[in-house]
Amino acid sequence: MTLLQLRFIQEVFKQALNISAAATQLHTSQPGVSRQILLLEQELGAPIFQRHGKRLTGVTEAGYQVLAITERMLRDAENIQRVGEEFTQADSGTLLIATTHTQARYALPETIKRFRQRYPRVRLRIRQGNPAQITEMTARGAADLAIATEAVARSKALVSLPCFQWNRCVVVPPGHPLLDKSAPLSLADIAAHPLITYDFAFSGRSLINKAFEKEQLSPNVVLTAIDSDVIKTYVELGLGVGLMAKMAFDGKRDPGLRAIDVSHLFEPSTTWLGLRQGDYRRSYVYDFIELFAPRLTRETINAAMHAHEGPVQGH
Numbered sequence: 001m002t003l004l005q006l007r008f009i010q011e012v013f014k015q016a017l018n019i020s021a022a023a024t025q026l027h028t029s030q031p032g033v034s035r036q037i038l039l040l041e042q043e044l045g046a047p048i049f050q051r052h053g054k055r056l057t058g059v060t061e062a063g064y065q066v067l068a069i070t071e072r073m074l075r076d077a078e079n080i081q082r083v084g085e086e087f088t089q090a091d092s093g094t095l096l097i098a099t100t101h102t103q104a105r106y107a108l109p110e111t112i113k114r115f116r117q118r119y120p121r122v123r124l125r126i127r128q129g130n131p132a133q134i135t136e137m138t139a140r141g142a143a144d145l146a147i148a149t150e151a152v153a154r155s156k157a158l159v160s161l162p163c164f165q166w167n168r169c170v171v172v173p174p175g176h177p178l179l180d181k182s183a184p185l186s187l188a189d190i191a192a193h194p195l196i197t198y199d200f201a202f203s204g205r206s207l208i209n210k211a212f213e214k215e216q217l218s219p220n221v222v223l224t225a226i227d228s229d230v231i232k233t234y235v236e237l238g239l240g241v242g243l244m245a246k247m248a249f250d251g252k253r254d255p256g257l258r259a260i261d262v263s264h265l266f267e268p269s270t271t272w273l274g275l276r277q278g279d280y281r282r283s284y285v286y287d288f289i290e291l292f293a294p295r296l297t298r299e300t301i302n303a304a305m306h307a308h309e310g311p312v313q314g315h
Contacts, residue, residue, distance in 0.1 A: 010074060017049065017059075054209050066257060095122055098143035098147070100128065101226060102157050107271065108248045138274055146272075150270065150272065160306050162272055162273075167261075169260060171241070171258070174256070190219065198244065208243060235257060236256050273293065
């Protein structure tokens with residue numbers, strides 16, 4: 001039995017039992033993958049996969065147990081390598097961050113700047129997606145950590161820790177009627193105009209819907225996007241008023257727009273950080289997290305990992 005054979009069966013399972021797709025991902029040949037799987041099954045004395053002719057059709061009961069152990073073994077093998085790197089290359093390596101556009105564009109830059117000053121030899125990789133996508137990336141080990149809103153906290157595959165809370169603003173062009181309102185805006189004021197806001201894939205969107213539904217209002221959402229900058233672009237074109245994260249507006253960078261704080265109308269959202277249970281984390285990963293969310297010290301993170309009875313509650 002070899003780690004290579006275990007990687008082969010794991011990848012075949014990930015690729016929905018498609019050996020050709022697994023071979024492509026593993027940069028090897030289909031016959032080579034099939035042969036190694038058969039050798040492993042012969043050594044075990046039990047089939048891992050069900051077959052119809054040469055085609056794999058399912059996973060046996062023994063196969064599911066083998067795959068579960070395989071995942072732990074391969075993760076431990078990665079952890080062993082990381083331990084070695086920690087002691088031989090303490091200030092170098094790669095940090096993969098899965099996050100949304102808004103977090104990458106507006107919440108992370110200062111942290112990344114300070115991290116790069118501290119660890120100039122660590123390669124940073126940012127992988128963007130919606131909250132569900134980045135949660136899945138981190139859960140399967142394609143990223144070291146996930147940064148997003150409530151979808152991270154709901155994931156059973158990750159240990160989730162709250163970083164900070166944020167709320168929303170309305171953005172409009174100069175001279176827009178909403179800027180003439182003397183009193184704080186109401187939801188009815190916003191609903192009276194075409195609305196541009198986030199796509200339904202973003203969990204913070206549910207808090208927006210909840211607020212309007214509570215007031216029995218049905219806003220005319222004319223455009224949705226996963227990107228705050230896209231929302232601002234179409235507001236500038238006059239398609240509607242934008243409703244987005246307040247952190248995504250900067251008066252200096254957005255001279256063609258005006259922002260109106262509407263934090264009083266919506267429940268705050270929380271930015272969460274998600275980590276996969278069982279991973280060995282290099283010291284620079286802990287340092288990055290603490291730079292981003294100072295209360296998340298190494299001790300706090302490790303305590304959450306050991307507890308892992310659900311999301312850590314914010315203070």
